[in-house]
Amino acid sequence: MTTDNHLSRRDFVMTGALAMGASLLSTRSVSAADAHSQETLPYAFDALEPYIDAMTMEIHYGKHHAAYIKNLNTALEGQAALSALSIDQLVTGLEKVDDAKLQTALRNNGGGHWNHTFFWKSMTSAVKSGKPSAELAKAIDSAFGSFAEFQTVFADAAAKRFGSGWAWLIKKDGALKVTSTPNQDNPLMTGLVPDSDLGTPILGLDVWEHAYYLHYQNRRPDYVTAWWNVVNWDEVSARYAA
Ligand code: MN3
Numbered sequence: 237m238t239t240d241n242h243l244s245r246r247d248f249v250m251t252g253a254l255a256m257g258a259s260l261l262s263t264r265s266v267s268a269a270d271a272h273s274q275e276t277l278p279y280a281f282d283a284l285e286p287y288i289d290a291m292t293m294e295i296h297y298g299k300h301h302a303a304y305i306k307n308l309n310t311a312l313e314g315q316a317a318l319s320a321l322s323i324d325q326l327v328t329g330l331e332k333v334d335d336a337k338l339q340t341a342l343r344n345n346g347g348g349h350w351n352h353t354f355f356w357k358s359m360t361s362a363v364k365s366g367k368p369s370a371e372l373a374k375a376i377d378s379a380f381g382s383f384a385e386f387q388t389v390f391a392d393a394a395a396k397r398f399g400s401g402w403a404w405l406i407k408k409d410g411a412l413k414v415t416s417t418p419n420q421d422n423p424l425m426t427g428l429v430p431d432s433d434l435g436t437p438i439l440g441l442d443v444w445e446h447a448y449y450l451h452y453q454n455r456r457p458d459y460v461t462a463w464w465n466v467v468n469w470d471e472v473s474a475r476y477a478a
Contacts, residue, residue: 270309271319272349274302275356283361287462289451297356300446304348304420311341318342323350324424331427343428347420351402354422355442360468369473379412387464389414390441394460400444403460406435407476416443438475439467 277297282290312319318326318333326342327350333339368376373383380386386405393416394403401418415423415433423435441463448459 271312272305272308272323274305275353277356279359279361284359284466287362287465288359288448292446292448292450295450296442296446297352300444301348301352304345304352308342308345308349311338311345323353326350327422328424328426330425343425344420347422347425350424351420351422351440351442354437354440357471358439358441358468359463359466360471362465364470365465365467366469368469369477372469372473372476375412375476380414386412386414390439391457391460394441394443395457397443403441403443404433404435404437405439405472406433407438408435412438412476436475439472 274297277293280290281293281297284293315338321329323346326346330339330343330346333342367373368383376383376386380389390403390405393414397403397416397418399418401416402420402422403416404414404423406413406415406423413435415435417423417425417429417433421429422440423429423433423437426434441460443456443460448456452459452462
């Protein structure tokens with residue numbers, strides 16, 4: 237790298253940092269009543285390389301997930317009772333929201349916030365990915381016959397989700413099951429998603445194009461195959477045990 241390039245890159249970084257600071261200042265004034273905020277990503281943007289690229293992670297976390305939170309907080313303005321709920325309470329109790337327009341806003345953006353927070357924690361660097369606990373491995377074998385068969389069933393659910401949505405491994409009545417939901421729905425949304433898709437999420441995969449298109453373009457199955465390398469099995473096993 238030449239000195240000129242080095243300087244211009246430094247200038248670029250400085251300009252970017254200043255722009256980011258200005259952006260934070262300009263958006264802070266409306267934050268007093270913000271009910272929900274974004275947790276710090278538990279690893280660097282490039283930690284999942286080469287399976288999920290840094291730019292996809294940066295845009296996915298910094299733009300897409302952040303937008304769901306911003307829109308969720310906007311929808312909750314003036315809703316004191318709903319604003320007091322945790323995100324878990326909110327997504328599990330959506331059927332009780334009578335205002336259809338508000339319910340849709342909370343379903344899309346509250347779901348988007350819950351799902352992405354869950355998704356980030358479902359992943360880790362390939363060197364830390366590990367494997368299912370003995371207890372979870374036994375449950376997977378019991379439900380699907382083998383780990384390989386579980387992966388096939390899960391990948392199939394991810395591939396066949398038409399348009400945007402999620403593939404899930406859920407725990408229901410003590411047993412494991414693979415399901416999928418459209419848009420930002422999830423298996424906790426009682427009354428909104430079919431009863432057969434309800435359960436406790438153990439693992440979730442975002443199959444919206446924004447999750448993979450920069451690197452994989454139309455090749456969603458390739459994204460799913462690569463994603464297995466960065467599943468955080470310690471986290472997934474802990475969820476199963478809970
Ligand atoms: Mn997403």
